[in-house]
Amino acid sequence: MVRACLFGWAMFTGFCAMAFGAEGKPILFSPVSEAPEWRLLDGYQGTITRGQFEERLHRIFDPSGALQKYLQWGEDGVEIFRDPARTQSLFQLRFARPESAPSSSSVSFSLADPQKPLLGQVICLDPGHIGGDWADIEExxxxxxxxxxxxEGELNLQTCRLLAERLTAAGAKVVWTHEGFQPTTEVRPAxxxxxxxQYLLQDPLSRRMPRYSVNGLIRWNAELLFYRSAEIQARARRVNEELRPDFTLCLHYNAAPWGPTRRASLRSINRLVLFAHGSYTANELAYDDQKFHLLRKLLENSSPDELEISAAIARQFQEKWGFRAEDCAGSGYAHASGVSPYVWHRNLIANRLFRGPVIFVEGPYMNDRTMYGWIQAGQYEGTRRIGGRERQNIFQEYADRVADGILERFRNLKGHSPTFTNYSP
Ligand SMILES: [Zn+2]
Known part of the structure; x- marks a missing residue:
């Protein structure tokens, strides 16, 4: 879902709500979300130096410096505020002294078993979207x-099933956020x-949608809250409370926006992109829950794993498919990771809410001419001539690119820095 504007979602990126706390002060949070529990970050007190904090903040989470106006730096810590006037404190983080900072030296263990390099790994698959009866609503x-x-939901699931076979054969335990065409959330649009x-009353952007009646707009918003907010939050609860994987793969097929007529038509656009978490925007950082998740992700330090795994998958795509990397520079919502031209930092609901490393793969464009023909050919046996080359079916090839990247990364993992060891607070 990289192109949020594909079917007309663009205006909903800054999608937030406001409630009032006990003292009548506003608490800002995304709709249908849980209010942040700042005490969950207390386990991280004294675990990171100021230098490490500032480096991660600048390089990964807040390259534009938009969070600075909510921060007050002290002798041995930093305090985060709800408001730029810094009157309403949310959380105070105490830094480790440089000399007492936990060692970042690698804990080495033996090379992975070349046949089963994923032995001991719990890998969560998150096929993007719901599909089935919900595909129309999801647009x-x-x-x-x-x-x-x-x-798309069906292509994602079909690919993930083949990917699960490869990962399991390599020794991993595979778990799923969902494995059919039913929502994970119990909530329904109604x-x-x-x-x-409430959202429509608050957000002036919604008035820019003249093609909807008021009733239509309310229904459309309720559906959006269902498949984006409620559904992904339910998946996050499953990941964080039940599955607790070593890392999660969110797998998608991409799509280029339709032209001005909004009619489905094919284009020539073979590109690929992977997202690691980060790159919060100034608009997002106005909200308490976004500040909370930024801080939690920064302290959890899943970024090194996200970047290494993403870069390894990207290398497979580059070598075997040769597509160009998507260029997100100037998008306003992503910035380059520096580890691979294919890997960008971006703040998405899933990689923000799922704990532990999340690798977000945006696969081939469904409305690219060659990819469309390959998808239409279905899950055939053997190879066929597609785009001038002999190819296996697209689901198998996509799954193989991802699996080969992960296997390569774990085969070459000589030492392991304990960046992300236990995310239970
Ligand atoms: Zn998608």
Whole structure:
């Protein structure tokens, strides 16, 4: 879902709500989300030096410096505030003294078993979107003429099933955020009308959608809250409370925006991109829950794993498919990771809420001419001539690129820095 504007979602990136706390002070948080529990960060007191904190903040999470106005630096810590006037304190972090900082030296263990390099790893697969009866509501489906409809949720799941076979064969335990076409959340769009109305009353952006009636706009918002906020939060609860994987793979197929007529049509756009967490925008950082998740992710330090695994997968794509890297420079929502031209930092709901490393793979463009033909060919046996080359079916090739990247990374893992050892607070 990299191109949030594909089917008209662009205006909803800064999607937030406001409630009032006990003292009548506003508490800002994203809709249908849980208010942040700052005490969960107390386990990180004294675990990071000021230098480490500032380096991660600048390089990964806040390259524009938008968080600075909410921070007050002290002798041995930093305090984070709700407001730029710094009157409402949210949390105070105590730094480790440089000389007492936990060692970052590697804990070496023996080379991975070359046949089973993923032995001991719990890997969570998160096939993007829901699909099935929900595909229309999610606006992740299209059809050209009398061809078979392309439903992203189904392509993601089909690919993840083949990926699971590869990962399991290499020794991993594979767990899933969802494995069918049913939502993970119990909530349904009709339950979210009050939140949708509240959101519309607050957000002036919503008035820019003349093609909807008021009722249509409320329904559309309730659906959006359902499949984006409620569904991904339910998946996050499953990941964080039940599955507790070593890392999560969010797998998607991409799509380029339709032209001005908004009619489905094919283009020539073979590109690939992977996202690691980070790159919070100034708008996002106005909200308490975004500040909380930034801090939690920074302290959790999943970034090194996210970047290494993403870069290894990107190398496979580059070598075997040769697509160019997506250029997100100037997007306003992502910045270059520096580890690979394919890997960018971006703040997405899933990689913000899922704890532990999250590798977000945006696969081939579904509405690229060659990819579309490859998708239409289905899950065939053996190889066929696609785009001038003999190829296996797209699901197998996509799964193989991801699996080979992960295997390569773990085969070459000689030592392991304990960056992310236990995310239970
Ligand atoms: Zn997607």
């Amino acid at each position: 992740r489906t299209f059809r050209i003429g009398r061809d078979r409809p392309v439903v 339950d979210l009308y009050p939140e949708a109305i």
